[in-house]
Every structure is written in C-alpha cells, then in structure tokens.
Amino acid sequence: MKTPPLKRKTRNSKFKIRNSKTRQRRTTNYELRILPNVQLGIGSSIGDYCVIGEPPRGNKPGELETHIGARAVIRSHTVIYAGNIIGDDFQTGHGALVREENRIGNNVSIGSHTIVEHHVVIGNNVRLHSNVFVPEFSVLEDDCWLGPNVVVTNARYPRSHNVKEQLRGATIKRGAKIGANATLLPGVVIGENALVGAGAVVTRDVPAGAVVVGNPARVARCVVEIEEYR
Numbered sequence: 473m474k475t476p477p478l479k480r481k482t483r484n485s486k487f488k489i490r491n492s493k494t495r496q497r498r499t500t501n502y503e504l505r506i507l508p509n510v511q512l513g514i515g516s517s518i519g520d521y522c523v524i525g526e527p528p529r530g531n532k533p534g535e536l537e538t539h540i541g542a543r544a545v546i547r548s549h550t551v552i553y554a555g556n557i558i559g560d561d562f563q564t565g566h567g568a569l570v571r572e573e574n575r576i577g578n579n580v581s582i583g584s585h586t587i588v589e590h591h592v593v594i595g596n597n598v599r600l601h602s603n604v605f606v607p608e609f610s611v612l613e614d615d616c617w618l619g620p621n622v623v624v625t626n627a628r629y630p631r632s633h634n635v636k637e638q639l640r641g642a643t644i645k646r647g648a649k650i651g652a653n654a655t656l657l658p659g660v661v662i663g664e665n666a667l668v669g670a671g672a673v674v675t676r677d678v679p680a681g682a683v684v685v686g687n688p689a690r691v692a693r694c695v696v697e698i699e700e701y702r
C-alpha cells in the first residue's frame with residue numbers, strides 16, 4: 473500500500489502546534505502526520521510525532537471521518553486512528569493509542585501509554601490514567617475514573633473458537649472508580665459510583681455504590697461510609 477505523504481508542521485496549519493519554534497531549532501526532520509478527512513477543533517494543539525486519522529486495516533486514508541472537538545491537547549507520540557468522533561477538551565498523555573471508530577464525549581483525558589481499542593463508548597468527563605487497557609466493546613459512562621495500569625478484558629477464553637464473536641466488554645457505570653492495577657473480567661458491570669480497590673480482580677458485577685477488594689473481588693463496604701466521598 474502506498475504510504476500517504478507526511479505532513480510537516482507548519483505555521484499556517486489551522487491548528488496550533490506547540491513549541492514549533494523550539495522544536496524546529498533542535499531538529500530538522502521532526503514530522504507529524506495528519507491524514508485526510510481529519511477535523512480538528514479550534515484551539516487544539518498537537519505534540520511531536522503524533523499520527524491522527526491512521527486508517528484501520530482495510531480502509532484507505534481519509535475513507536473514515538475523524539472528528540476531534542475544540543481545545544484538544546494531544547501530546548507527543550499519540551496515535552489516533554480514523555473514524556473516531558471525539559468531543560471538546562480532549563486530552564492525551566504521551567504515547568497514547570486510540571484505535572478506530574470510538575465515540576468519546578467531552579472533557580475526556582486518556583493518559584500516557586494508555587490504549588483504547590476500537591468500538592469503545594466513552595462518556596463525558598472520563599479520566600483514564602497511565603497504562604490503562606480498554607478493549608473493544610467496553611462502555612465507560614460519564615464521570616468514571618480508571619487508575620494506572622487498570623486492565624479491562626473482553627475475551628473469556630482467549631484464542632478459542634469464535635472468540636471474536638464472543639467478545640464482551642465491561643460496562644463501567646457513571647461515576648465509578650477503578651483502583652490501580654485492577655483487572656475487570658469480560659462483561660462485568662461496575663455499578664454507579666462504585667469503587668474497585670487497587671489490585672482487585674473483578675469476576676462478577678459490582679453493585680452501585682459498593683467498595684470491592686481482593687481476588688476475586690468481594691464487597692468490603694459502601695462508598696457512602698467513606699468520609700472523603702461525602
């Protein structure tokens with residue numbers, strides 16, 4: 473396949489590119505790739521070596537529209553595939569990867585080295601910390617929060633027959649928080665405002681407002697009992 477031409481950063485672009493003067497002085501072959509059919513909202517900035525609108529396998533460059541709202545801050549080495557519809561005030565850390573055809577709301581932050589696979593639905597005001605893995609068909613409702621190294625899974629029997637047809641992402645309901653290093657098994661539903669403790673392995677649905685800990689995760693208390701959340 474013919475590789476689309478690299479777009480060099482330019483002062484005339486419709487978006488602002490951070491530190492362009494300094495970077496140009498330091499290196500002459502710095503490149504950033506924005507593929508065709510990418511709409512980037514006003515006031516957005518894109519860091520070094522980002523790729524925006526990468527076509528997924530089987531699609532030509534520009535075949536899928538990519539829309540990113542106003543005031544995005546996309547930090548260096550982030551790759552965003554084509555076919556994403558992303559709201560305003562989107563942020564990524566360094567080296568984030570967002571695969572194709574996701575729906576992402578306003579004011580969402582995707583941390584450094586976090587991976588969001590394809591066909592994921594993310595609501596408004598969602599925060600994904602660093603090194604989080606969110607596989608296809610996951611649903612992250614408004615205001616939820618995933619700590620560092622959280623792993624969401626979607627294949628109960630990896631590499632089994634028909635595994636692709638049986639993928640089931642987790643659903644993280646509004647306002648739920650997932651502690652560092654927790655693992656969510658395929659298809660679990662984390663209830664509204666629930667809190668999953670650090671390192672928990674969640675094998676069953678978590679009731680709304682519950683605090684769960686351990687492997688397998690069990691209800692330890694209720695979020696309302698924690699003074700800091702009152």
Ligand SMILES: CC(C)(COP(=O)(O)OP(=O)(O)OC[C@H]1O[C@@H](n2cnc3c(N)ncnc32)[C@H](O)[C@@H]1OP(=O)(O)O)[C@@H](O)C(=O)NCCC(=O)NCCS
Binds near residue numbers: 650
């Ligand atoms: C789950 C959590 C909210 C519980 O906090 P808490 O209600 O104040 O609980 P306590 O610290 O009083 O501990 C109560 C008991 O649960 C245990 N416990 C606490 N957190 C645990 C966890 N994540 N996994 C397993 N057991 C845990 C404690 O060892 C203690 O057991 P014990 O009574 O036998 O001694 C908290 O420990 C936690 O994991 N928070 C998430 C932290 C995180 O990932 N932050 C990410 C930001 S960087």
